[in-house]
Amino acid sequence: MMNKKPILFVFLSLLFFLSCSKKNDNLVRHSSGKINSISVVIDDNLWYGVIGDSIRNKFARPVEGLPKEEPLFDINQYPTHLMEGFMTKSRTIIVIKKTDQNVFEIKKDQYATPQNVFHISGKSVSAILEILETHAPQIIQIIEKGEIIEHQRLLSDSILNPKVIQKQFQVVLKVPNSYSYTIKKTDFVWLKKECISGSNSLLISKLPLSSIKSNLNVFSRILKLQDSIGGLYVKGTEPESTMYIDQSYPIYFFKTKVGGKVAYVTKGTWRLKDSFMFGPFVNYMILDADKNRILFLEGFSYSPSRDKRDFMHELESVIQGAKM
Template identity: 55%
Template sequence: MNKIHLLLLLILVLIFSCKKGGHTIPRKTTGAINSISVIIDDQLWNGEVGDSIRNKFASPVIGLPQEEPLFTINQYPVKLMEGFMTDSRNIIVVKKGEKNNFEIKKDQYASPQNVFHISGKTGGDIITIIEKHNPEIIQKIRQTEIEECQRINKKALLDPKIITNKFHINLEVPTSYDYVLQKENFIWLKKEIVSGNTSLLIYQVPISAIEKGGNLVSNIIKIRDSIGGLYIHGKEPNTDLITEEAYAPYFFKIKMDGKKAYETKGTWELKNDFMSGPFINYAIIDEQHNRVLILEGFSYAPSKEKRDLMHELESIIKSVKIIK
């Protein structure tokens, strides 16, 4: 058997082994965090259908001081569907067809991947389908992007002992963060970036501090402002970190690690100073330990877009597991 025949045989064996039992080795998805590949012909993209897609999936992210799109959209004509676009984690395929249809295919071309197929008899039909299903599409994409960021973080994690011993939790914090301050019921970690930084706070308070009488949002804001007064200050006197009063924060009731939690998003500032930026605050009602576990992320990056910085902080916080 000559070398060419041997090489061909080895290739066939490799192909057979990959496909044996109907299984193939999936390609890995690529692309920046929070991006979508929209496969749609130019005629639809440049009309009302394209406007609807942009309005839904590139709408401003809530809680940021400047407008930034929810997702970065990259549009490609349908004829370019074959190729590198199929390696994107999130793909929306839009086209006219003989019937109105919406379908989600998981890992169709690569993994992990969401492919959303939208077809309609008319442009108006397509817009109706987008209007109906956009919340589901956004939820699935956001979850996929959180998981992708968590996968990246896991490549190099801080030793969890300090956080675990102090708060009885597992939290996946990448090694790009350093400890700034540690107190009995408080930890501050910070990551330095070009022209700024991002911070992660972990602390706990009694359940009665939040779920007592009065407004939940007001109670959460009072607590975070008191934490800023105790531990987070500017370089000048009387420059504590506080919640910006000019804009009401966004507030949601959610579940985290199977427990009731409150999500608050807004803008922080340093009192009597010019520094400011966005924050996300998660207050988890942990009845087993008779406490509210609070995990907060905030960033200071005056010359940089902040969407992906806050997304990384959210991904870290949502990795939390309370030890029973």
């Protein structure tokens, strides 16, 4: 007589396996990828042509404010038949195809989370180019916001005691504990992170709101204030070797909001007088009328032998997370 126990065991094991597989399918997949990296799914015949050129011109254009050209995003290209597996875990995916309809669609968390998948389909090459031209600014804005949030998440794993800065400047700022205090005064703090080939720095200072007068050019005043702060606190080995903005490089200036307050952002290149030391900076001047003050949050990097885009992105992620 046949023993039914082994058959029953196999059947129950199979049920258990199928049940576990179903549960795993329902688990949320976490997106992955390096900061400022995007996946573009497009067949080679479109990638090596005017559409590929348009993508590279828009998404790998030079980052503003760096002394040397570096791409806005690192682009990884995959043919459409590879739209599976590890690639679908990318935080940002742009899918471009030729189809019988002209379509632009954004899908949140389609394969993983957090994730943005941008679908661009066109009847012709010219139709795809038109969709790219129309929607590229929106796509870039969404990607940039997502990368700042992701960088903030990565940095928040280990931060300095926020109460110290909060008590001194009445601002909540999550600074990674890889930074340490170089200078600490009543109205000024310099935090620095030493790297293998240089350093990242964050300056925090406060001034009376009257330092910026409405009848003066705000941009010019910011440059003077920043040079003044750099001249006072950021010095080289020689007494006269102080920090200043090198205006021979392009300077970028725009208005935004940080922590619900109006802020002016300045980006460009800093330099030490009588020195070969220079690098990129970003300065957020936040107008805090409630406290009758200006809060200066400035980040600058010195890394002569390495790319600086992601160093500056780290500093901007910290600054943009400020809460007052």
